[in-house]
Amino acid sequence: MVEVSTNTFIDRSHWGRIQITGADRLRFLHNQTTNAFELLTPGQGCETVFVTSTARTLDLASAYVDEDNVLLMVSPGMASELIAWMDRYIFFADKVALSDQTDTTFAITLLGPHPDQLLTKLELPQPNSDICSHIHANWPIENIDLQIVRETGLGLPGYTLIGPRDHGTALKNWLIEHQVTTLSSQAWEALRIRQGRPMPGHELTDKDNPLEAGLWHTISFEKGCYIGQETIARLNTYQGVKKQLWGFKLGKPVNADTILKLEGAQVGKLTSIATDDTGIWAIGYLRTKAGGIGLTLNAENTTAEVVELPFLSRGYLENSQS
8 A cells, every 4th residue: 555654734625525405415415426325324424426327437526424414525626517417416306405615614634654643632533434434523722613534535544624714724734833744736646646546537537437447436236226327237247347447657757648558559548647756657547358467568668567556446357357
């Protein structure tokens, strides 16, 4: 697993936050996204994918279920698009309301080797150990209510703290004063790529489905009909995943849209690239029949070695391609 050597934080307030209220909110999300919501109880959550009717990806979201609402954390710039998308499926009798909370709240993520110690210093309690589990608590240092979520958006241990926008600066200042380093957006992008979290416009597009994107863990294959369900079920039943998202270690820098070749034949394409102190890393799609971990491909004037991405899951492909 990719690791962060010191406790650090990053301001993710530019990520979208959508609040869903109304008595039908869980049923609505159950029917509109890939994961199962109807059995979730307050304090629980899950990762889920918004897809089109043909199962093309829109966004990977994290959902936090409370007593009277569900808060969705979505990718930067996606809140208004997803609200418009969901609004199309709210009918007259549906008790569902959507509101964009991005501009009224902050979201700061803590991660590192000892994120629990940061919560202790902040005098905040921990949610339970399940991904996306969360609790609400008062931060006594500033006397504000925070939502504390066990999730970093990267598949790495840590927490995301969500609260009123006006108090985000106070939390950041406290962290800086207590020698918690700031993770730059460039460093976060490198972590994202090495972990394998797909993002809209890169790995999540109208050409990709969530099975190809390695998001099997966000899909319920047991629940009933939802948008895109027929296509996803057919791909799973008939093992029809023709490409997969993999990581690549590159010999030299190349462009993000570089074609991958094996013995002269095109077998894939890179989607995102980042450089850190361990090397040059990329994410990209590779034809399933071409192979997986350990395969070395040509990428323009350099090599691309296939590596696993810790964030992703592969369903029936785990045994045959690992």
